[in-house]
Amino acid sequence: MINLDEYIVQRIKRIDTELDGFLPASERLPASLHQAMRYSIFAGGKRIRPLLMIAACEAVGGKMETVLSAACAMEMIHTYSLIHDDLPAMDDDDYRRGQLTNHKVFGEATAILAGDALLTQAFILLATAHQGESSSAADRLRVLQIIAGAAGSLGMVGGQVVDMESEGKTVELPIVEYIHTHKTGALILASLQSGAILGQADTHAFAALTRFGECAGLAFQIADDILDIVGEQAIIGKDVGSDVHRGKATYPALLGIAESRCRAQELRNLAIEALAHFGKEAEPLRALVSFIIDRSR
Amino acid sequence: MINLDEYIVQRIKRIDTELDGFLPASERLPASLHQAMRYSIFAGGKRIRPLLMIAACEAVGGKMETVLSAACAMEMIHTYSLIHDDLPAMDDDDYRRGQLTNHKVFGEATAILAGDALLTQAFILLATAHQGESSSAADRLRVLQIIAGAAGSLGMVGGQVVDMESEGKTVELPIVEYIHTHKTGALILASLQSGAILGQADTHAFAALTRFGECAGLAFQIADDILDIVGEQAIIGKDVGSDVHRGKATYPALLGIAESRCRAQELRNLAIEALAHFGKEAEPLRALVSFIIDRSR
Numbered sequence: 001m002i003n004l005d006e007y008i009v010q011r012i013k014r015i016d017t018e019l020d021g022f023l024p025a026s027e028r029l030p031a032s033l034h035q036a037m038r039y040s041i042f043a044g045g046k047r048i049r050p051l052l053m054i055a056a057c058e059a060v061g062g063k064m065e066t067v068l069s070a071a072c073a074m075e076m077i078h079t080y081s082l083i084h085d086d087l088p089a090m091d092d093d094d095y096r097r098g099q100l101t102n103h104k105v106f107g108e109a110t111a112i113l114a115g116d117a118l119l120t121q122a123f124i125l126l127a128t129a130h131q132g133e134s135s136s137a138a139d140r141l142r143v144l145q146i147i148a149g150a151a152g153s154l155g156m157v158g159g160q161v162v163d164m165e166s167e168g169k170t171v172e173l174p175i176v177e178y179i180h181t182h183k184t185g186a187l188i189l190a191s192l193q194s195g196a197i198l199g200q201a202d203t204h205a206f207a208a209l210t211r212f213g214e215c216a217g218l219a220f221q222i223a224d225d226i227l228d229i230v231g232e233q234a235i236i237g238k239d240v241g242s243d244v245h246r247g248k249a250t251y252p253a254l255l256g257i258a259e260s261r262c263r264a265q266e267l268r269n270l271a272i273e274a275l276a277h278f279g280k281e282a283e284p285l286r287a288l289v290s291f292i293i294d295r296s297r
Numbered sequence: 298m299i300n301l302d303e304y305i306v307q308r309i310k311r312i313d314t315e316l317d318g319f320l321p322a323s324e325r326l327p328a329s330l331h332q333a334m335r336y337s338i339f340a341g342g343k344r345i346r347p348l349l350m351i352a353a354c355e356a357v358g359g360k361m362e363t364v365l366s367a368a369c370a371m372e373m374i375h376t377y378s379l380i381h382d383d384l385p386a387m388d389d390d391d392y393r394r395g396q397l398t399n400h401k402v403f404g405e406a407t408a409i410l411a412g413d414a415l416l417t418q419a420f421i422l423l424a425t426a427h428q429g430e431s432s433s434a435a436d437r438l439r440v441l442q443i444i445a446g447a448a449g450s451l452g453m454v455g456g457q458v459v460d461m462e463s464e465g466k467t468v469e470l471p472i473v474e475y476i477h478t479h480k481t482g483a484l485i486l487a488s489l490q491s492g493a494i495l496g497q498a499d500t501h502a503f504a505a506l507t508r509f510g511e512c513a514g515l516a517f518q519i520a521d522d523i524l525d526i527v528g529e530q531a532i533i534g535k536d537v538g539s540d541v542h543r544g545k546a547t548y549p550a551l552l553g554i555a556e557s558r559c560r561a562q563e564l565r566n567l568a569i570e571a572l573a574h575f576g577k578e579a580e581p582l583r584a585l586v587s588f589i590i591d592r593s594r
Contacts, residue, residue: 024450029475030458033450084413089405108386109461112409113454116381116416120449123420127441137434144424144441152417153321153330157410161327164406178326 004287008051011064015050016042018068019075022125036106036114037121040079044097046295049074049187051288052216053195056209059275059282062199065132070143070194073122077151078187080118083111085160091246123148135198143194150190159183168247176249177218184224185217192216208274215271216289222264223293225250226257264293301584305348308361312347313339315365316372319422333403333411334418337376341394343592345517346371346484348585350492353506356572356579359496362429367440367491370419374448375484377415380408382457388543420445432495440491447487456480465544473546474515481521482514489513505571512568513586519561520590522547523554561590 019041024034050071057067086093086101088108093101103111126144129135135143149155159182166175192213196206228243229252243250251260271289275282316338321331347368354364383390383398385405390398400408423441426432432440446452456479463472489510493503525540526549540547548557568586572579 028451030450030455030462032462033455033458037450080413084409087406087409089409109384110458112381112384112386113458115413116377117450117454119413119416120445120454123445124442124449127438127445129438137438141424141426141434141437145421148417148420148424152421153327153334153414154325157414157417158327158330161330161407161410165327165329 002283002287004284004291007284007287008291011051011054012047014064014068015047015054015071015075019072022069022072022076023121032106032110033114033117036102036110037118039105040083040102040114041076041118043099045075045079047075048220048288048292049078049191052188052213052285053191055282055285055288056192056195056212057199058195059209059278059285060196060199060201060205061281062195066135067195067198069125069128069130069133070147070198071191073125074147074187074191074194076118076122076125077147077156080115080122081151081156081160081187083115083118087111090160090164119151133198139197143197146193146197147187147190150186155182155186155190156184159186163249166249169249171249171254173254176251176254179249180218180221180251181214184221185214188217188220189213204277208277211274212271212285212289215267215274216292219264219267219271219289220292222251222260222267223295225252226260226264227295228252229257268293299580299584301581301588304581304584305588308348308351309344311361311365312344312351312368312372316369319366319369319373320418329403329407330411330414333399333407334415336402337380337399337411338373338415340396342372342376344372345585345589346375346488349485349510349513349582350488352579352582352585353489353492353510354496355492356506356575356582357493357496357498357502358578359492363432364492364495366422366425366427366430367444367495368488370422371444371484371488371491373415373419373422374444374453377412377419378448378453378457378484380412380415384408387457387461416448436494440494443490443494444484444487447483452479452483452487453481456483460546463546466546468546468551470551473548473551476546477515477518477548478511481518482511485514485517486510501574505574508571509568509582509586512564512571513589516561516564516568516586517589519548519557519564520592522549523557523561524592525549526554565590 023038023041026035026038028034053067053071053074054064058064082096083102085091086096087103094104095101102114126147159179163179163183192209196209201209225243251263268289272286275286320335320338323332323335325331350364350368350371351361355361379393380399382388383393384400391401392398399411423444456476460476460480489506493506498506522540548560565586569583572583
């Protein structure tokens with residue numbers, strides 16, 4: 001068994017160093033914009049998507065260095081989506097992870113633009129060959145396609161729209177699944193697939209990591225929904241029960257907490273099963289899916 | 298001399314057909330999002346950036362088909378920037394090109410997400426090899442880097458932030474130039490450079506088209522600022538004098554209209570001079586820069 005805590009701490013440290021290097025300096029013109037971009041990137045994210053991308057790359061025998069820029073790009077896309085989700089016109093949240101949201105600190109206009117700039121910065125990173133990376137231009141383009149596709153109108157943004165439109169309505173399980181697989185699942189799946197491609201996975205390994213990503217993505221969102229109900233505010237950093245108050249379409253709302261926990265465990269098992277043909281290189285990935293489900297924030 | 302009107306009409310027709318094909322269908326889930334994306338794309342844009350990209354490619358002997366997807370991506374990025382600029386938190390405009398702005402029709406949340414999705418869709422296009430295109434993966438990545446760089450925090454978004462922060466303040470010419478070269482100039486320059494790369498320009502031709510793009514971009518913005526003051530509302534489709542009312546940093550505000558017109562003509566001449574070593578293939582490009590300056594909307 002690996003020491004997952006140590007694995008996570010080490011990799012997060014490296015991811016944070018790289019994120020710092022990949023973002024324009026705070027004092028660079030326009031300083032307010034770069035400060036706003038940095039504020040949300042360093043506001044306590046769990047770095048789950050970059051960790052999964054690194055672990056997927058390692059699971060197929062690749063090196064962490066090969067995926068660092070893509071992993072940072074993924075975190076930038078995730079962060080932009082949170083900044084825009086929190087806006088007054090959307091979820092209108094004042095706090096995220098226990099800190100003021102971007103627009104509360106920098107104003108709405110700068111928050112919108114900081115989100116736009118983070119999304120764009122992600123594509124600058126993905127299009128550029130960085131030191132220590134040996135990926136071919138073709139692989140880089142494939143990763144770009146997968147990540148952009150997962151982030152766009154048929155992926156994450158699409159999920160956000162359906163989520164918004166479902167608020168306060170009675171929705172059925174297929175719609176909840178659509179929202180989850182698109183709003184959260186798409187980027188998680190893309191993280192696994194990008195790690196696989198940049199780690200030079202063969203077709204079988206790519207398919208297995210895809211299966212893992214589908215299960216882990218849905219399990220992650222169910223765990224999130226449960227935390228929203230039973231978590232402690234001090235730990236999760238936002239208002240407990242805020243989804244319920246908004247009438248958000250969630251698993252626990254439809255199936256109850258016990259049944260939702262059961263479904264999350266089932267998905268964890270399916271995710272781990274998908275890695276049956278992987279060796280010890282996949283240990284971090286196996287451990288990460290449990291970490292995702294059992295986390296308290 | 299070419300018949301520029303015919304050239305423009307034909308190419309715009311083709312660009313519009315391609316844009317239609319590159320956007321998800323209106324009825325595709327989430328339909329509201331795809332309708333909002335299509336609404337602004339087909340709201341009467343002049344297609345100046347795609348036209349410039351096509352003309353640049355043709356100027357170096359390339360075929361229009363080679364740049365169509367990149368030209369459409371550029372128009373999507375331009376359109377996303379207009380949707381976000383018009384938002385209540387930014388310029389708070391109700392009309393653009395004589396039509397209601399995106400958020401007035403679809404609501405603020407959908408407008409933000411439609412902008413996000415258009416930006417992302419542009420990168421999906423740029424990362425994908427389309428029929429009739431023969432660009433290498435390396436060239437495609439180079440174009441992606443140039444376009445993303447021009448759109449990001451050190452390009453267009455940066456210009457928008459400085460523009461916003463300068464409203465109502467007395468600003469000097471260097472700041473006005475920063476705003477123009479970033480907010481408008483960056484995408485225009487990137488259009489020329491992308492056309493050059495995809496048309497297989499050599500180093501000299503690339504440098505000449507870069508010079509052309511720098512001059513044309515600034516000339517375009519000066520013409521825009523003059524139109525804001527002397528244009529007819531019915532023709533330009535937005536309130537005349539809205540820049541003045543907002544205390545926007547513009548050329549005419551700093552230098553007066555006559556001097557600004559003079560500067561635009563000067564830049565047009567410099568742009569055309571930059572094409573001195575090009576043959577008749579560059580006729581459309583030469584004609585386009587005059588069209589940009591002499592337009593009435």
